[in-house]
Amino acid sequence: MTQAPEATTAPPLRAAAGQPYAYARRELVEPDWTRLPGWRGVTREQWESAQWQRAHCVKNAKQLRAVMGDLLDERFYEDLARDQAERATMSMLLPPQMLNTMVPAGAADWTEAFLADPVRRYMLPVLSDRRTDWPSHPHASRDSLHEHDMWVVEGLTHRYPTKVLAEMLPTCPQYCGHCTRMDLVGTSTPQVDKLRLSLKPVDRADAMIDYLRRTPGVRDVVVSGGDVANMPWRQLESFLMRLLDVESVRDVRLATKALMGLPQHWLQDSVVEGLERVARTAHRRGVNLAIHTHVNHVNSVTPLVARAARTALEVGVRDVRNQGVLMEGVNATPEDLLDLCFALQGEANVLPYYFYLCDMIPNSEHWRVSVAHAQHLQHAVMGYLPGYATPRIVCDVPFVGKRWVHQVEEYDRERGISYWTKNYRTGIEADDVEALTRRYAFYDPIHTLPEQGQRWWREHTPTAG
Template sequence: MEGLKNNLLVHPENEKRCMAVKRAEELKHRIEDYLEAVKHIPTGFKLEEQYQLRKRQILSFFGATEADWQNWRWQMRNRISDVRKLRRLMPLTDEEAGHIEFVSKKFRWAVSPYYLSLMQPDNPRCPVRMQGIPSIWEIRDSWGKEDPMAEEYTSPAPRITRRYADRLIINVTNQCAMFCRHCQRRRNIGEVDRPAPVEDVKAAIDYIRANPEVRDVLITGGDPLTLSDEWLDWILTELDSIEHVEIKRIGSRVPVTMPQRITPELCRMLEKHHPIYVNTHFNHPMEVTREALKATRRLAKAGIPLGNQAVLLKGVNNDPHVMKKLNHELLKIHVRPYYIFHAKPVKGTTHFVPTIQEGLEIMENLRGYTSGLAVPWYIINAPGGAGKTPLLPQYLLSVEKEHVMIRTWEGKVFRCYNGGYVARDSEQLAVDYTIHEHEAVF
């Protein structure tokens, strides 16, 4: 009996299982820091009760009803843009109120009642509040530029921005549900909401029609979903009539700042214009709420793929655990993490700009540590409108004729066969590859 037991212990299948168990323990250890950190990261779903309380307080202040709250036009009409009104809805010190008043003389601000309900009233460092309420640092910015992307020099026709060969942007409005404090186009906001003139939009569409290499059109602003269904329908119909336009995209933050805009009527209209995509802009797990889920689910049911373009913002999400949790929450509401943009040095926003090393550290803590669906591209926009440039940690260490040296997500180094070269017979190469893939250096 003892001999049988010993035989079982050394059986190859037992040995493999022991190795697998040991490896699983190693993997569990690698994620322990995240599992501890995530206990303390607030999310929209965890804070639902607080949101509902704030919602009731805001509705009471406006003398409004639940039906009003769900009406996106009510949300737009009642954006808070006056510090006296804000003080009645959120506790502010005299100094904070004075700073907001001072900043508002130079930079416009407004926040929807819905987005205000997501803010932690007593926390000046609340990541939602930092994105919506002006800061004195906007005035103290000494090195930001009005137009670091040189959009004014990449506009061959009214309302067009073109940086690439086969795609371009139409800017259809300066209007937003909320004017984000990190906005890259704050120079265009002005003091009055102004959709693009019909003549400008027609000129932009004529330009697209005259350039057959343009296959992809991004409709942006401001926020295009603050326009009426009818006007959006007309723009999309015109683009549909251009044979070489293969896809349309809409860039919108309303699923984050005013999800009530995603109505059944809007979704039915968008559904007529497939293939169409929506890229939105969640920056923190607190923004992923049940209201946002209702909006994204409607879009998903209409067959519209959703991607997220987060901006890496100092004090908001420049933390590997926060960004990972954001991406996990997004996948739960049908939104695929697409880009993490390094914040641009726009005048009045540079207090949000983190280091590129922080962005690379976040990518190091995503690749391999979570599912590929939760790993977006980390992008820096080259100065002067030279285009998006992806940044990655260094995984390819060296290239030789027959082999490459790679570093894995765990920091292990392997020598791998470079398949483009045939220097020996295939049998010998197979042997070499098997040996070298286990040459790990710790």
């Protein structure tokens, strides 16, 4: 006869007690859009329609006022107008889905809550967010990763030996203030006259496929933009099918922040059916088809985002992964990163894959963090998530590519200069005998440096102070 186990006192919660981060499962929520005056009468059916979302994107202050009513004071709109005139490198474009994840219900002072909101801080920047001492690093530049220098045909960057990036189009359903492709993506702002692609989309796609057929050493294609959600589906599907026909292509990754910013797009019947056809073909040919998205804060992970990610997995996409960007005031604490990763991994089936340091583009110093802080964050997030879902924090070093932040070769912390090496030539270094022995520099934000370091930069930067 088996005996009932003796009643035991529950062991103390050693696992959770006293940990620097306390995990607790949290249900995803779609914030109630009817809390915003302009959307009081919007039905669920409208909200879940991609057409309704696209038609009601917020592109200027007038449209923002129409949604927010009198919730925000004039000081917010003045701050926004000055930023757009004096600093913004991206124009405003916010699908309702994204705007709705800013400021949850119940804020006592909406303007204060909106100014402090982590999603607002990178999607709708205002002048008071930016630094006045060093708004830009002296080494900041448009196209800071030199992607255009490495175009082998228009829009196709060949930076790594076996991988290429295909920039299919220069638009997205949403524009992020910190966009690394600010040189090309979006409409021009008073600060940035955007580069224009010259080939017709169909000719650009043909030239890319032709290059891949001629270059069998390339096995991995990131199909990006902009955001592929802005390509008419038939054009995208036709390109993907042609790509899957190239024998040497073994990995295809679709880059789309819209999976989070406009999940309604990826839930449309026509898109889901098309994605299933592509996934089936990829599977038959043994190609790994994945979606890479870009989520920076846990508040953006809502039930609709989870539904879009799971739908892609259900129709045969092998994996949905997140590539976030580390930004001060948005997510640059261990708690913010872990909250986001647990929501992605545990509630939406999105793999927390990478967090990048924000690139050295103009007017981005208030977002950027130092390599030392990124190393601290990497250390702080280890051991909480499954190993395969623990994000790697990476620095995209100009002329090098992604390096894990602990791979730094040498680091002058006083001046905030880190030095990196690489083990391959980029597409423009075939004849460069020093490419594999040279050290390549990356720069910390100057305001994070000790006083001697800041003084050194003031003395060595002609335009400083």
